Amino acid sequence: ETGVTQSPTHLIKTRGQQVTLRCSSQSGHNTVSWYQQALGQGPQFIFQYYREEENGRGNFPPRFSGLQFPNYSSELNVNALELDDSALYLCASSLGLAGGATGELFFGEGSRLTVL
Amino acid sequence: QQQVKQSPQSLIVQKGGISIINCAYENTAFDYFPWYQQFPGKGPALLIAIRPDVSEKKEGRFTISFNKSAKQFSLHIMDSQPGDSATYFCAASRRGAQKLVFGQGTRLTINP
Numbered sequence: 001e002t003g004v005t006q007s008p009t010h011l012i013k014t015r016g017q018q019v020t021l022r023c024s025s026q027s028g029h030n031t032v033s034w035y036q037q038a039l040g041q042g043p044q045f046i047f048q049y050y051r052e053e054e055n056g057r058g059n060f061p062p063r064f065s066g067l068q069f070p071n072y073s074s075e076l077n078v079n080a081l082e083l084d085d086s087a088l089y090l091c092a093s094s095l096g097l098a099g100g101a102t103g104e105l106f107f108g109e110g111s112r113l114t115v116l
Numbered sequence: 117q118q119q120v121k122q123s124p125q126s127l128i129v130q131k132g133g134i135s136i137i138n139c140a141y142e143n144t145a146f147d148y149f150p151w152y153q154q155f156p157g158k159g160p161a162l163l164i165a166i167r168p169d170v171s172e173k174k175e176g177r178f179t180i181s182f183n184k185s186a187k188q189f190s191l192h193i194m195d196s197q198p199g200d201s202a203t204y205f206c207a208a209s210r211r212g213a214q215k216l217v218f219g220q221g222t223r224l225t226i227n228p
Contacts, residue, residue: 004159033214042122042205042218043160056214090159104150105216107159 004093004108012114013081021076021111023091031055031096032074033105034066037088046089049074078113086115120208122219130227135193137222139206142187146208150216151180151191154203163204164191196226 005024013019025032031050035043045058049068063079072093078085089112092105122139129135139149150165166173166180166189173180179192193200203223207216 040221042120042207042220043216044218045215048214058215092159104162104165107152107161109157109159 004091004106006089006091006108006111008111009109010112010114012116014116015081015083017081017115018077018079019081019113021078021089021091021113023074023076023093023108025072025074025091025093026106029093029095029106030072031094032068032072033092033094034074034076035090035092035107036060037090037110039087043090046076081115083115086113088112120206120217120219122206122222124222125220126223126225128225128227129196131196131198133196133226135196135200135224135226136190137204137206137224138188138190139208139219140186140188141208141217143208143210144187145210146217147211148209149180149182149189150207150209151178152205152207152218154205154221160205193224196224198226198228200224201226 004026007022033048034046037043046060047057048055052068065077067075088110090107090110092107094105120141151163152160153163154160164175164178166182168184177194182189203221205221206219209216
């Protein structure tokens, strides 16, 4: 059973650029959630994808967008990067719609984004 | 109402001691309360979770105590070991929600 894998592990961008982060969900999991973890803070929910559609969104602007593919892998895209976007971006997979509410979220190791 | 407040921010405990981390919430609709453990460079991993129909849950050295009337829950780590040194996050969610709401985390250091 493969766990959640994320790429890249680290990246540096400049303000105004765009970034794409990738996530492969744990085998058998059909739901992917993305979280942003600023330094010294708890993770904050960005959005969740189920059956290739966004199913719930946190308090993040539209320049944060995502995709889920038929194999349940997912991408997080951030446009017009700002300095405050510097954070660890965590992908979590689960089985079913309300994985966070009724079951376990399995997190990847994250992609650390630095915006200069 | 969506916040989960966690304390302390950092905690130092001697090996063999009891580590206690506290969380408080406001949203009475929350009905799932997990604790996650995060080591440096890793993603959070589920440690133990509780639902409000019980006041305590124990798994090995880890115990969650839950006080529904006070809207508080806490993690107790008995016989704390240096390998327990990590950042711990409490979280909460409600049935049908898509997200976990996390506390700000507690950096736990167990001195040998």
